[in-house]
Amino acid sequence: MVTSSDTHRSPDATPDATPSATPRATPGAPALLHGTPVVPGVAHGPALVARAEVDPAAVAAFGAGGFAGEEEALAAYDAAVDAVAKGFEHKAGRASGAAAEVLLASAGLTRDKGLRSAVRKQLRTGADLLAGVGAGVEQFVSVFTSMGGLMAERVTDLHDIERRLVARLVGEPEPGVPNPSRPSVLVAEDLAPSDTAGLDPEVVLALVTERGGPTSHTAIIARQLGIPCVVGTAGATGIAGGTALLVDGTAGTVEVEPEESLARQRVEADRAMRAVLATWGGPGATADGTPVKLLANVADGESARAATQAPVEGVGLFRTELCFLNRRDEPSVEEQAEIYAGVLEPFVGQGGHVVVRTLDAGSDKPIAFATHEGEENPALGVRGLRLSFDNPGLLERQLDAIASAAERTGAEAWVMAPMVATVAEAAEFAGQVRRHGLRAGVMVEVPSAALLAHRMLEVVDFLSIGTNDLTQYTMAADRMATDLAHLTDPWQPAVLQLIAITAEAGRQAGKPVGVCGEAAADPLLACALVGMGVTSLSMAAAAVRPVGARLSTVSIETCEEAAEAALSASDPRAARDAVLALLGG
Structure with missing residues (x-):
């Protein structure tokens, strides 16, 4: 997979998009734009500016x-x-x-x-x-x-x-991201899922968007593809097509027309580091041998099979709602069991387990036969486990299907519920799961669940922290609001404090506490999370090697120092800088 390039604009290069006002550098220094880092990596190449609109002439003629x-x-x-x-x-x-x-x-x-x-x-x-x-x-x-x-x-x-x-x-072709004529850095105001999902990482060297936050669809898919990505980058769409850019997905910076030799050096250093990462083969552990399970986030049988090619020890998040999203009616137990078996089967005999999340519907993922219509605020409404409160059969049938798939394949299946807010909810769910012969856990996405983690662990077998929603609910900030991207950053000290509380509760109870949100894919943050006591990290399979390789270079004591540095910081950038200084490079 290409993560960096020496591609640069020659003086007579033809721009890939119509030029516009370009951020100008002060004399002797490149213009530097700042955004929120999403996927680490360094890329150097010409800007391909996406301005995907329908031809105004065709609209006028219509x-x-x-x-x-x-x-x-x-x-x-x-x-x-x-x-x-x-x-x-x-x-x-x-x-x-x-x-x-x-x-x-x-x-x-x-x-x-x-x-x-x-x-x-x-x-x-x-x-x-x-x-x-x-x-x-x-x-x-x-x-x-x-x-x-x-x-x-x-x-x-x-x-x-x-x-x-x-x-x-x-009668015009549907708009979308233009096909690059050469390896390029894709720059856009924002990218729809249909644009991001079709990107070819062999020619799209990096993504830079002016809008969006670290948990937007663009960010999530960029992690899956392994493309260096910086979002929430003010001024990005002012860059002219063809302008040479140096994108640093770790620092969250975009240099406009950087000095060429220095850019090449940065790219080569990143390429050398990634060559080392590619040789890391697991299992996850710190330099002094503290085990850390590295798991994959999957949504179907195909992504599960692909994940086995990475050095993972199982699945930390199986998003079951994929098989429900395009249905007008509920899939039968037999249909669900068949789908779930396709995810469980690839991990049979590998010594790992698969964590199955029950239906996470509602809010931005409406299900025709389950979700409530007309809610004033669906994000804080009947979603996740709450759907079972007035429709208990929905959960019961899903548990029947998971148990059937586990029995059929012989895989070790753990089951967790999303959007759990109280100990009573956790206890009732755990009872249902155990009656099916499965191991029970809940997601920590609501701040109340983190604050009561020690009591949650009295009734469940494990906890899994969903940092995307936990960050959003903790900071009371829409994760798609560019102006609030600094609040929806998982490095926010308040979010890290809740994670630390949850991890410490797991340590005291002797039970596993994992992170399955996008924060787990950040190699720097992963070290701090392990230092807090997190026992497993689940992420897109493409992120596993960078995370595992970084962990293998630091001791558990250094991880604990990284955790303290992050928790003591005043804001996300200070937290990143402190951990980066401690871990080095």
Whole structure:
């Protein structure tokens, strides 16, 4: 996999996008942009600036579309919806893991009946079809934005869907990221899942976005692909296409037109380091032998099989909702068992276990047959385990299927529930799981669960910290709000304090406490987490070697010092800098 390149712009290079105002350097020094680091790595190459809009001339030529009436216009809308949704589904079929999950969610959102109703309402007021689509989408954007939390994350998806629907209606190709003619650094205001999931890491050297946070869809998929990534980078879209960039995914910096020889040195140093990382083969442990289980996050059988090619000891997060997202009706126990067996089977005989998360639906992942409609704030509403409160059969049937798959394959399956807030919820869930002969745990995503971790561990067998939601709920900050990206950073001291409380509770109880959020994929933060007492780290398979290699160079004592340095810092950047200074490079 390419993670860096010597590619640079020659004086007569042809830009890959229309030039715009470029951030200018002070004399003798490169312009330096700062963002939130997401995927480590150094890349040097020309900017490919994505401004994926439908051709305005085609839109103008389309006019009102010449439809005879509302029904004819709606028929054209339905045809466009079908084409766009099938496009998402086709891409999902070629993807796996988080990429497939978000693409299927986009397909479902495209077909949403509420969106169609909003468009119809606009047509009845006399609006033409294109205006109706725009107004209908904007209505959803306003609602999702006001909800905040995970629902606001779907705004990027909605705008992507609108562009694709308009393109279909006016007879133009669907917009998207342009194909690079040479290895390039992709720069965009933001990237929709459909854009990010299709990227080729052989030609896209790095990602730089002006919007988004460390837990956005762009960030999650970039980790899966192993592409150096910096998000929330103010001024990024002011860079002209073809401009040479040096992207540092560890420091979160983007240098504009860097000094060429120095850039090459940085790239070569990164390449040499990655060559060393590629030789690391596990198992996870500190330099002085303290074991740390390194696990994979998966969403289906394909991603599970791919994960076995990495030095992992099992699965720390199996997202079961993938098999529900595109369904109008609940899959049968037999159907679910077949899907789950496909994830469990690759890990049979490897000495590891698979942690299965029960249905994490609601909020930004609506399930037609399960989630509640009309919630004022779905991010704080009936989602995750809470869906079983008035629909207990949904959870019971899923546990039946997991138990059946475990028995069929002989794999060791652990089961955990998302969005657990009280000890009573944890105890009731654990009882149900154990009646199926399985090991029970809960996710720590709600601050109350972290604060009560010692009591949670009295009723469950393990805890798994979901840092994405824990960060969002702790900091009361929408993880897609660029202006708040500094708050949704998992290095926030308050978030680290909750993780430390949870890990210490596990140490005292002698029970495992893992991290399965995206924070586990950060090699620097991983050392601090282990120093706090975290016993396992689960991440995209592509991130395992960098994390494992970094851990193998430090003692548990150094990890504990890193934890103290991070916990004592005043803000995320200070925490990163302190740990980097302690661990060196």
